[in-house]
Amino acid sequence: MKQRTKSKELWIFIILVVLSVLISARSNVFLRPDNLIDLLKNNAVLGIMALGMTLVIITGGIDLSVGAAVAVLTVLIGKFMVTFGGNLLLTFLVAVAGGVIIGIINGTLIARANIPAIVVTLGSMSIINGLMLYYTNGSWINDLPAWFIDFGKITLFKFHDAGGNVVGIPIQIIIFLIMALLTWALLKYTLMGRAVYAVGGNPVSAKRVGINIERTLIFVYAYMGFLAGVAAVTHTSIMRQVDPNAFLGFELQVVAAVVVGGASLAGGNGSIIGTVLGVLFMAVLNNGLILTHIPTFWQKIIVGLIIILAVSFDVIQRKRMEKSLPRVDVEY
Amino acid sequence: MSQMPFLQMRNINKTFPGVRALDAVRLEILPGEVHALVGENGAGKSTLIKILAGVEQPDPGAEILIDGKPANIRQPIDANQQGIAVIYQDFSLFPNLTVAENISFGKEIGLGKRFVNWFEIKETATNALAELGVELDLNLQLERLPVAKQQLVAIARALAFNARFIIMDEPTSSLSRGEVESLFKIIGTLKEKGIAILFVSHRLQELFTIAERFTVLRDGKYIGTYLKDELNEEKLISLMVGRRIEFIKQSRSKTGPVLLEVKSLTKKGNFKDISFTLHKGEILGLTGLVGAGRTEVVQALFGLNVPDSGEIYLDGVKVNIRSPEEAMGLGIGYIPEGRQREGLVLRQSVAQNISLALLKKIRGKFGLLNAGKEKELVEEYMEALDVRPRLPNMLAMQLSGGNQQKVVLAKWLATRPKILIIDEPTNGIDVGAKAEIHKLLRQLASQGMGILMISSELPEILAVSDRVLVMRRGRLVGEFAIEEATQEKIMNRAFMGMPGRVTA
Numbered sequence: 001m002k003q004r005t006k007s008k009e010l011w012i013f014i015i016l017v018v019l020s021v022l023i024s025a026r027s028n029v030f031l032r033p034d035n036l037i038d039l040l041k042n043n044a045v046l047g048i049m050a051l052g053m054t055l056v057i058i059t060g061g062i063d064l065s066v067g068a069a070v071a072v073l074t075v076l077i078g079k080f081m082v083t084f085g086g087n088l089l090l091t092f093l094v095a096v097a098g099g100v101i102i103g104i105i106n107g108t109l110i111a112r113a114n115i116p117a118i119v120v121t122l123g124s125m126s127i128i129n130g131l132m133l134y135y136t137n138g139s140w141i142n143d144l145p146a147w148f149i150d151f152g153k154i155t156l157f158k159f160h161d162a163g164g165n166v167v168g169i170p171i172q173i174i175i176f177l178i179m180a181l182l183t184w185a186l187l188k189y190t191l192m193g194r195a196v197y198a199v200g201g202n203p204v205s206a207k208r209v210g211i212n213i214e215r216t217l218i219f220v221y222a223y224m225g226f227l228a229g230v231a232a233v234t235h236t237s238i239m240r241q242v243d244p245n246a247f248l249g250f251e252l253q254v255v256a257a258v259v260v261g262g263a264s265l266a267g268g269n270g271s272i273i274g275t276v277l278g279v280l281f282m283a284v285l286n287n288g289l290i291l292t293h294i295p296t297f298w299q300k301i302i303v304g305l306i307i308i309l310a311v312s313f314d315v316i317q318r319k320r321m322e323k324s325l326p327r328v329d330v331e332y
Numbered sequence: 333m334s335q336m337p338f339l340q341m342r343n344i345n346k347t348f349p350g351v352r353a354l355d356a357v358r359l360e361i362l363p364g365e366v367h368a369l370v371g372e373n374g375a376g377k378s379t380l381i382k383i384l385a386g387v388e389q390p391d392p393g394a395e396i397l398i399d400g401k402p403a404n405i406r407q408p409i410d411a412n413q414q415g416i417a418v419i420y421q422d423f424s425l426f427p428n429l430t431v432a433e434n435i436s437f438g439k440e441i442g443l444g445k446r447f448v449n450w451f452e453i454k455e456t457a458t459n460a461l462a463e464l465g466v467e468l469d470l471n472l473q474l475e476r477l478p479v480a481k482q483q484l485v486a487i488a489r490a491l492a493f494n495a496r497f498i499i500m501d502e503p504t505s506s507l508s509r510g511e512v513e514s515l516f517k518i519i520g521t522l523k524e525k526g527i528a529i530l531f532v533s534h535r536l537q538e539l540f541t542i543a544e545r546f547t548v549l550r551d552g553k554y555i556g557t558y559l560k561d562e563l564n565e566e567k568l569i570s571l572m573v574g575r576r577i578e579f580i581k582q583s584r585s586k587t588g589p590v591l592l593e594v595k596s597l598t599k600k601g602n603f604k605d606i607s608f609t610l611h612k613g614e615i616l617g618l619t620g621l622v623g624a625g626r627t628e629v630v631q632a633l634f635g636l637n638v639p640d641s642g643e644i645y646l647d648g649v650k651v652n653i654r655s656p657e658e659a660m661g662l663g664i665g666y667i668p669e670g671r672q673r674e675g676l677v678l679r680q681s682v683a684q685n686i687s688l689a690l691l692k693k694i695r696g697k698f699g700l701l702n703a704g705k706e707k708e709l710v711e712e713y714m715e716a717l718d719v720r721p722r723l724p725n726m727l728a729m730q731l732s733g734g735n736q737q738k739v740v741l742a743k744w745l746a747t748r749p750k751i752l753i754i755d756e757p758t759n760g761i762d763v764g765a766k767a768e769i770h771k772l773l774r775q776l777a778s779q780g781m782g783i784l785m786i787s788s789e790l791p792e793i794l795a796v797s798d799r800v801l802v803m804r805r806g807r808l809v810g811e812f813a814i815e816e817a818t819q820e821k822i823m824n825r826a827f828m829g830m831p832g833r834v835t836a
Contacts, residue, residue: 189448191440194433198426205424208385210409210441268428330604330625330806 008262008310009274016281023288030291033161037169041238043283044176045070047276048231049250050257051183052224054275057258059200059217060267061110061117063224067250068128069102073232075132078141078242081148088151096229102128103225107218125251132244141242152237172234179230184272192219200267256303257282264314338363338497338528339384339398339416345391346379346552353379354390357554359547361497364526366519368533368543372572372823373622373788376552377532381499384530385418386411412442417490418499423482425489427475432457434474434485439493460488463525464518480511487518498522499530504538505623516542534621536565536827550574566820569827573819579795580767582774584814587798588612590648591782592751594633597642602628603806606642610751615773615783617797619790620826625806626786627669630753633784634666635659646751665749667740669756669786675740676728682739683710683724689743713742717772734758734765741772752776755786770796790819804829 024030049066056063077095080086086094102124109120155168187193195216198206207213236242261278263270286299339361346354354376361367371377382388386405390396396403398414405411411418418424425434435457440448457470466484474482483503490498504512519529519542531543539546546563548555548571555571563571592610597603603625610616618626631637633644635653644651646662653659659666667675676685687694687706694709696702710724717738719731728739737757744752757773758766773796777783787793793800800817802810802825810825 189450191445191448194429194437194440194448197428198437201426201428202424205426208387208408208418208420208424209438210407210412330601 009271009277012260012262012274012277012281016277016284019281019284019288023284023291027288027291030288033167034165035287035291037167037173039283039287040173040176041170043279044172045231045235045238046250046253046257046282047176047279048179048227048234049254050261050275050279051179051272052227053254053258054261054263054270054272055183055187055196055220056117056224057255057263057265058196058267058270059220060203060265061217061220062121062255062265063106063221064118064121064251064255065102065106065125065128066121066224066228066254067247068125068132069099069225069228070232070235070250071244071247072102072128072132073098073229074236074242074246075136075141075244077232077236078144081145082141082143085145088147091148092229092233095232096226099225099227099229099232100222101225102228103222104218106225107221110221111214111217136244138244140244144236144240144242148237149240152240172238175230175234179227180272180276183227186223187272192216196220197268200269202268253282253303256307259307259310260303262310265311266314266318335362336400337361337397340396340400341384342395344380344383344394344396346376346383346388347391353552354383355552355554357549357552358557360557361528361530363496363528364523365545366523366529366531366543368531368539368546369549370533370536370539370546370568370572371549374551375549375572377549378501379552380549381418381501381530381532384411384416384499409442412438412493412495415494415496416499417493417495417497419483419486419490419501419503421502421505423486425474425482425486427473429474430470431468431472431474431477431485432470435460435488435492438489442493456492457488460492463491463521464488465521466518479506480508480514483507483515484518487522495527497528497530499532501532502534503531504533504535512538534827536568540565548572565828566824569823570820573790573823579770579791581795582770584774584798587614588780591646592633592784593645593648595643595645597629597632597639597644599628599632599637599639602637602639603632603803606808608801608808608811610782610784611798612782613777613780614798615777615785615796617793617800618784618786618803619788619793619800619822620803620809622788624803624826626803627755628806629803630666630755630784630786633659633751634664634753636666660747660749663748663750664753665744665747665751666753667744667755667757669759675743676736678727678729680728681725682714682719682728682731683707685728685739686710686713686724686742686746689746693746709746713746717742717745718768732765733761734768737761737765737769738772741769745776749781751782751784753784753786756788757785758787758789758792766792790822793817793822794819802826 029035049070053063053066073095076098077091080094081091106120106124109115110117151171154171156171156174158166158168161167187196195206195211198211199213199216203213257278258270258275259265260281261274261276263274282303285302286296289296289299337360339359341359344354344357357376357380359380369377369380379388383390384405386408389406396405403414405414432454436453439456440453454470461468464484464487468481468484474485477485487498503515507515522529531539533539540560544560545557546560546568547557548568550572588611590609591612595607597606606629608616618630620626628637632639633653635655635658638654644653651662653662677688683706687710690706690709694702694706707724714722714724719735719738719742728736731739758769761769770792773783773785785796794814794817798814800812800814800822801808802822804826809829810822812821
């Protein structure tokens with residue numbers, strides 16, 4: 001399946017290149033470094049979340065509570081910073097700890113109580129949203145400390161673009177890249193990462209070979225929560241304020257990016273490279289539509305079509321394979 | 333036998349709710365021997381394997397010794413650490429991982445590692461394959477390998493964690509003859525290393541080629557362990573079949589003209605060259621081992637499994653059956669195995685279940701249901717089939733297995749089929765209810781219905797059928813009139829095929 005996944009990744013890469021060529025033919029802004037950097041910065045949060053969702057989807061699960069989780073975590077760190085001041089490390093710790101707790105609760109219900117992931121996370125999404133509304137009344141949090149605002153403005157690797165302007169890579173993109181690298185290494189170089197693939201590929205075999213399925217699933221949802229925490233800090237550092245409603249419906253974009261990136265909702269395959277490409281695709285599509293003055297609702301329609309196409313391609317291929325398998329060992 | 337056995341199992345019992353799957357079973361495995369485990373469908377072989385693999389726990393009182401020392405196998409990883417490896421029929425591999433990972437995974441987990449060392453993974457895999465004398469591309473995705481090669485990966489995985497005892501469950505069932513020969517060579521290699529093999533197979537000829545000792549199970553009981561020289565195929569079959577309680581022979585009615593004729597029905601990977609007739613008023617028993625292709629054939633008659641070639645005649649007229657709707661339109665009814673899953677809406681009442689099939693008949697004005705008519709018809713069928721208790725409003729899930737099966741029958745009878753196909757009609761039903769279902773089937777036949785009954789239970793086949801067809805590996809290998817049919821004759825065909833035919 002790696003070969004198949006790789007060819008899927010190649011396809012999404014080709015589509016991405018074609019899309020970029022089309023957009024740059026109609027807009028001379030698109031390929032400008034500042035536009036590309038902005039595009040990446042604005043999608044760093046989507047990207048960070050999609051990394052976690054990749055693991056969840058590889059195990060054959062789904063996490064619909066991520067939008068609500070990241071929203072409540074932004075509120076949490078917003079209140080934390082406004083109330084206690086704190087520092088960057090503590091803020092990260094609070095966000096990440098909150099996310100991991102949400103993830104452990106989701107994962108435990110899914111793995112131990114054997115409730116379908118879609119049910120558990122739909123429920124926790126609703127609960128989190130309700131609690132958050134009760135707590136914030138929908139009001140925004142402003143007046144974040146100056147040190148945090150400064151953190152959000154950090155840029156690294158500065159260079160001069162063609163026009164002589166100084167451009168740098170924002171910290172948010174760096175965070176996304178570090179998380180992508182970390183998640184990639186986790187999947188490739190830890191036994192937990194391989195167990196994620198094994199559980200998604202064949203849970204019965206995974207159990208027979210001695211993998212602790214419960215622990216693997218709980219880890220995966222907890223890791224998703226960890227990344228939701230990182231995403232909450234990243235998002236707040238871009239926005240410099242907290243809007244409790246900023247993430248309504250965001251979970252679907254996250255799932256979409258992962259699926260467009262070639263992961264199968266049936267579990268067993270998916271890759272970090274594919275997901276990064278999927279996120280880039282969503283980002284470029286959105287940016288391109290804005291630059292070419294096409295209404296952005298087209299983004300939703302196009303992404304929807306691509307998901308359905310990608311998934312049906314998967315299902316049809318699987319069915320065809322099953323049909324061609326002999327059911328009886330006929331003697332000839 | 334002065335050699336210390338690798339494994340001794342004594343007094344292995346396993347009870348599932350209502351079923352005694354294993355009853356004081358024992359097994360002894362010597363280092364480097366090839367041991368055959370044989371028995372009919374449901375004799376308890378799979379349960380015994382699961383206990384060895386740590387998937388199931390035996391009832392208290394069981395004794396398991398490895399190298400003469402008491403062993404505890406609580407979970408699969410324990411079995412692996414004790415040197416026991418199971419190669420399941422489906423191999424239990426990971427289709428989405430590489431060959432190298434599939435081979436090394438068990439070992440890595442057994443060692444409790446946290447990080448993956450890809451160099452080590454490849455080294456482990458290379459060594460295991462070298463021990464087998466096999467070459468495979470380590471980086472290839474497993475699902476891209478043919479079945480026989482996947483099996484080698486499973487064997488290599490067992491070697492990778494130093495297994496001393498490998499259980500192979502139906503290892504040859506999906507292999508060609510050439511592949512079976514190379515598997516036997518591999519088994520020879522394993523033997524030389526002192527690794528014991530438990531070979532579970534329905535193919536007796538293969539067993540006599542490869543195995544040195546045989547342990548026979550029947551109905552969950554230990555029958556005995558025999559040296560190869562003490563046995564031949566006939567004797568082995570009679571040990572497996574034994575003598576069992578027979579059901580009351582149902583009185584037969586006279587059968588009428590040919591209702592259904594099937595000519596050389598063939599579907600690749602399902603069945604080949606199937607020809608038979610079914611008469612009006614006849615019960616035709618179709619038996620054979622599980623996986624012989626029985627269900628695939630009857631599904632072809634019901635439009636669920638369209639054949640590649642061959643002809644079906646109904647009342648002498650050639651018909652093409654491409655969907656269950658067409659089959660039902662032609663007057664064919666099909667009650668699949670597993671009545672709860674496919675035949676009943678368990679959370680609805682008995683009346684609702686029966687009237688589901690009657691909807692056309694009880695539809696009144698404006699498409700509304702005629703409640704009075706519904707009640708009348710439901711009561712009529714409940715009485716005719718003697719569904720007990722006679723409470724139409726009871727939920728289907730509250731009925732006993734036998735009465736559930738009657739409700740399923742009622743549903744189908746309401747459509748007045750000319751031909752009824754029924755798969756394992758009394759599976760999981762107690763003995764008394766079995767006899768009632770048998771009687772009902774005979775009654776239906778005497779009213780002129782043609783019944784094609786699949787059953788793995790030979791006493792049932794003998795008690796109910798007028799004629800018996802036997803399938804083996806996708807082919808019809810025997811037809812017996814009821815007067816000449818015996819359990820031994822049927823099992824001989826089911827296990828060994830037609831006399832005089834060369835079989836793999």
